[in-house]
Amino acid sequence: MGMFLSLSGIINQPASEVTRSLTTYLSNKGGGLEKAELSSDHSNFCVVEESNGNTTVMYPYGFSEGMSVLNSYLLS
Numbered sequence: 001m002g003m004f005l006s007l008s009g010i011i012n013q014p015a016s017e018v019t020r021s022l023t024t025y026l027s028n029k030g031g032g033l034e035k036a037e038l039s040s041d042h043s044n045f046c047v048v049e050e051s052n053g054n055t056t057v058m059y060p061y062g063f064s065e066g067m068s069v070l071n072s073y074l075l076s
Contacts (some may be wrong), residue, residue: 006059015050018057023047 010018023033039044047058 006063008057008059010057013055014053015048015055018055019048019057022057036074052053 005011019033026033036045043061046060046063047056049056
């Protein structure tokens with residue numbers, strides 16, 4: 001079929017807040033988020049990077065709930 005890349009760009013939100021929101025969501029779903037040194041060949045990694053007060057998230061393979069998760073948790 002093909003490969004899909006799932007990204008979110010969050011304006012005016014520091015990486016710490018985005019990470020907190022993702023951690024809360026994943027915890028509520030029985031998952032988690034932890035810092036690790038993984039290669040990009042690993043299928044279960046998420047990249048959170050901040051630049052100039054804006055944050056970009058690259059989600060793991062198969063994760064398709066990105067912006068709906070961040071909207072509901074960052075706005076609460």
